[in-house]
Amino acid sequence: MKSNRLVTARLELIAATVTHLDAELESPARLAALLDVAVEPGWPPGEYDRGAQEFFRQRLAEGGAAVAGWFTWYAVRRRRADEPPVLVGAGGYCGPPSEAGEVEIGFSVMPGWQGWGYATEIAGALAAHAFSEAGVRKVVAHTAPDNAASGRVLEKAGFDRVGSDDGQHRFELRRPLTGCGAPQAEG
16 A cells, blocks of 8 residues: 555544554553544444454554555544544455455444544545555445445445345445546547
8 A cells, every 4th residue: 555644525544553453452542642533432433343453453463564554544533623633433445455456445433423424535535545556446345234324325435336245235336447448528
């Protein structure tokens, strides 16, 4: 990955390191101090639970610099004049791209920050960042059938629902065409 920080309209996404994940596994307060952000009670959000944190930590430790940026990213709402930066969620990849150029994303947002478009911002930033890598051809995501909100997030971020895998809805976003294969504007 080319960058360990991504900036969107309202967020800064920070790629997790082993040090971040060690701090997070110890306590949300330690992660807050390391990132210099407010972390609200109830962290971590959604499916980004201790098991996921341990999984990502292990993969980063095993893969070293070659896999940096291909796992967890912390989504921080940037500082406002009267409010400190706040950790609103986490997102990331399930690992580096496959040989076919496919990478999978996931995201979770704290309950108090849901419905404000942060998940869409995270998903869009992760997809765009994945496509900045030449070998990535497709970004995929899966949602549980009863999680309509995540499906709407993905659709707002440009993903298409293409079917199901193992009982999960599958969404895909393909690399935009460029050059000779791209549609040409008329006029």
